[in-house]
Amino acid sequence: SRFLSMVSHELRTPLSLIIGLSEMILREQQEARAQLKLRDMEQIHISAQHLSRLIGDVLDLASSEAGQLHILREPLDLLEVLTMTAKIGEELSREKGLTWGVQFPAETPHVMGDRTRLRQVVLNLISNAVKFTQSGEVRLDVRVDSENVHVSVSDTGMGISLTEQGTIFDEFYRSPHAVQSGYGGMGLGLAITKELIEQHDGSIQVRSPGDLGTGSTFSFTLPLFMDTDASKELQADRNSNLVMVFVEQGDEPSLIAGHLKASGFEVQVYFVDEDENWVRKITRVLPSAVLLGERLAAREGWAVCTILKRRPSTENIILLAYSVEHGQVLKLDYLHKPLNMETLTRELEKIQGSTGKQVTVLVVDDDPGILDMQSRLIEQSGRQVITARNGREALEVVGQKPPDLILLDLMMPEMDGFAVLDELRSRHATRNIPVIILTAHVLSDAELERCNRGVAAILGKGIFSSEETLKHVEAALTHQQALGKATQLLVRKAVAFMHAHYARPVTREEIADHVGISPDYLTDCFHQELGITPSTYIRRYRIRQACDLLRDTDQSITRIALAVGFSDGAHFTRTFQREMGTTPRAYRDSKQA
Structure with missing residues (x-):
């Protein structure tokens, strides 16, 4: 995972420069620039963002090879x-003039798996079938035997030669005939599909006669989940x-177990030395709480916490580490990574009038290009x-004259951003200086926990626009983001949940339940921290995702609407026009012209 973080950092740093600088140029003196030059800059900006997403796909695939691509198993x-x-x-078939066929079995098959990932797998197979079929039919068939469920997607398209069938699932493989016919793609979809199926303990294969125009069938097999009734009862009535x-x-667990039983709890005690699959017991039984002994918690606590948090059926189980001898009980929990937090894109208002002094911002980054770009961005706002250029130099500057705000890169030589942050928090004179972390690599849970103790915001390089960065700067400088305050952490967790689930219908009650507060208090927290309601936030986030898909893909508007969480195309079009001032089709035409 450290290797992947380093790769991500090295690849995304130059992309951050391309995106940031082109965005700044587009904001400056647009009327004075020739229309053609503006169009060129827009294309640079769009291409860089597209490249950044492709790099994300590559890193996801590498994560799976390193065992870091996790799925959320639950009975389905x-x-x-x-x-x-x-x-x-x-819908996709109808738009292309193809016949669509589907056949489901009478009995309902149940599997242990990840709902979102399995939809991703089947949708990828269907999309490929439609893409490579010019006439005829595309079919989805499901059948069940005594032990497995078999899902197949068939088409009457160009077919796959016998020699290619052995390499079609390889990373970056693209059919020579498909390339010659002008079909795009990176050759990642089927490779990722295969990885996801294997993560579900299944297998996938392709069948085709091999001749041009004879079509093909992709089918995968998953093991049936036999304990369906018991699992449903447990989930329905935990x-x-x-x-x-x-x-x-x-x-010696008898003391804590006896105390809990005397308090009216049902208690089950397990010695983990006798059962190496003890974590699986938690995911199957679904208790209200889990207690780990002190030694076990020190070794396995956060790993167990991560497993439980990643599964919808177990994410609300309370996990405690206890020590009777020392009289301690520690709740193990973490916040979902807030690297993709969305913010309002309103203008930064100068605060000199309210503070009565010139505001100073310290920008810390070992990359000269990023350092210059961030400095110019802050200077534009009147700061x-x-x-x-490194952590030690930053501490020297702070020691001479503490700034009002620090923009801090995490990955630097000699002294990284974490060490700088720890040093700042250890000093009485600097512990309350707001810090905005700028990072191009994925934070681990431990790193995020370390940051949350004293960080106003965490921004992903190349993810946030200039406007969004300035909004965070304004909030930090005007103390709208008090370090570590409860409402801020609740909003971060809610936002992370929205980012993970925006592609399906999400209610305010569901978000509030995930965070552990009432729906009304959730709305109050959003108003306090972001100035908008949760519904407005997720609606704008969905529209932003739709803009990316409209600009960078040739997917139909209906498919994009479904992909970003809208139930129908008409509702999506109305919402898009209200938010963007134009229709989805007009927006696509203007961006792809």
Whole structure:
């Protein structure tokens, strides 16, 4: 994972420069520039953003090879998962003039799997089938035997030669005939599909006669989940009275177990030395709480926390580490990474009038290009800028004259951003200086926890626009983002949940339940931190994702609407026009002209 973070950092740093500088040029003196030059700059900006997303796909694939691409396993009604995907397939086929066919079994197959990832797999197969079929039919078929469920997507398209069938799932492989015919793509879709199916303990294969125009069939097999009824009962009526206690041999759990039983809880005690699959017990039984002995928690606590948080069926289980001897109970929890936090794009208002002094911002980055770009961005807002090229230099500057705000890069030689942050928080004179972290690599849970102790915001390089960065600067300088305050952390967690689930219908009640607060208090927190409601936020985020798809892909408007969480194209078009001032089709035409 460290290697992947380094790769991400090295690739995205130059992209951050391209995106940031082109965006700044587009904002400056647009009327004075020739229309052709503006069009060229827009194309540079769009191309850089597209390249950044492609790099993300490559890193996702590398993550899977390194065992870092996780799926969220829960009991699923597979037909329920595939029904919406089948509707999308029908729409895609109809738009291209193809016949759509679907056949589901009478009995309902259940599997243990990731709902979103399985939809991604089937939709990718259907999209490929439609893409490479000029006339005829595309079909989705599901059948069940005694142990497995078999899903297949068939088409009457160009077909796949016998020699290619052995390499079609390789990373970056593209069919020579498809390339000659002008079909685009990077050759990542089927490779990622294969990885996801194998993560589900399944297999995937392709069949085709091999001759041009004879069509092909992609099919995958998943093991049936046999314990469906018991699992559904547990999910529908979780035993709110059950506490599972896990300890190692040599620990004495009787005292804590006896106390819990006397308090009315049902208690199950397990010695992990006797069962290497003890974590699986938690995910199957679904207790209300789990207690880990002190030694076990020190070694496995955060790993277990991560597993539970990544599964919808277990994310709300309370996880506690306890020590009877020391009289301590620690709740293990973490916030979802806020690297993709969306903000309002309103103008930065100068604050000199309200503060009565010139505001100073310290920008710290070891990359000269990024350092110059961020400095210019802050100077445009009327702030005084001081720069530092590494962590030690930054601490020297702070020691001489503490700034009002620090923009801090995480990955620097000699002394990284984490060390700088720790040093700042250890000093009485500097512990309350707001810090905005700028990072191009993916933060681990431990790193995020470390940052959350004293960071106003965490921005991903190349993810936030200049306007959004300035908005964070304004909020930090005017103390609208008090360090570590409860409402800010709640909003971060809610925003991360929205980013992860925007592609499906999400209610305010569901978001509030995930965060652990009431819906009304959730709205109050959003008003306080962002100035908008949760509904407005997720609507704008969906429209932003739709803009990217309209600009950078040839997907139909209906498919894009479904992909970003709208139930129908008409509602999407109305919402898009209200937010963007133009229709989706007109927006696409203007960006792809």
